[in-house]
Amino acid sequence: MEVETKPLDYPPLTDDLEEAKNHLDEYGVCIVKDAFSPEEVDVIDKRLKEQFAGEEKNKVGTKSRGDEGYGVKSSNEEKVSRLVWNLINKGDCFIPLIDHPKLFPLINHIIGEHVVLCSMGAHMNGSGNERMPLHMDQWPLVPHPLDFPVMANTMVLVTDNSPENGGTRLIPGSHKWPKIDYKTANSSKYQDMAKSITAPKGSAIVWEGRVWHGNGLNRSGEVRSNISIAYLQSWIRPQENSQYSVREGVLEKLTEKQKEVLGFSPFGTLGGHDGSSVSRAEFDRNRESIGILKG
DSSP: OOOOOOOOOOOOOOOOOOHHHHHHHEEEEHEOOOOHHHHHHHHHHHHHHHHHHHHHTTOOOEEEEOSSSSSOSSGGGGGGGEEEEEGGGGGGGGGGGGOOTTTTTHHHHHHHHHHEEEEEEEEEEOOOOOOOOOOTTTTTTSSSEEEEEEEEEEEESSSSSSSSSOOOEEETTTTOOOOOOHHHHTTTHHHTTEEEOOTTTOOOOEEHHHHHHHHBOSSSOOEEEEOOOOOOOOEEESSOOOOHHHHHHHHHOOOOHHHHHHHOOOBTTTTSSSSSOOOEEEHHHHHHHHOOOOO
């Protein structure tokens, strides 16, 4: 099926919230300027490198993408795209990313106030890592036609994002397209529409779940790093089960809002312990989680 559309240029970087919202409406994507200070980026970068090294050394956690459409077609270790999941457990510097004040309002703008974290993971894409096929994150969640967004993404740039290092490619405006299949989306016509964003580290890219995107070919000779954070409307089951995975010591550090975003608080009568709307703060396991009783 041919889609009648024309390529859109990326919107300019902005640090204005209302302008960013307008960009999301028109392009399906916005690029937030200076979302993180150089000092914040340095702390995140150091912690990520330590975590990647530690997980590889201990052969735990870290996943490497194989060649099933994700591009690693060489035994050269430098070409491997490595991923680390469940970042909330892996450093206090990641906790503010749950509801970052410069980014979370944009997530709410896309999918509303009732939001649950889908996943938070880090990617280190080695030089030579091939480009990922274009895809739409929202597609597996609900059937077409996708008349409204139920998913939104944030990408924190820990290193610069550019065409040379395989920076994330999106097709601005594709959130307004009618249904097309993956084969069509990955034809040369649409591949040529997907251009890597050029943005410095410390920026953040926000886009809605219907935007076609993928990473590019890294030919820079250096590793490109970013953190991907995905959110869903609260009625959809997330990729990472935070109630199962978040460690108790970490949970104690979270605000009530952050706990809500991780699914520890019900939305109305959804997600509670018995169909009521008792909040986590009010919840008493001994009183509320009642077992077998006899009168």
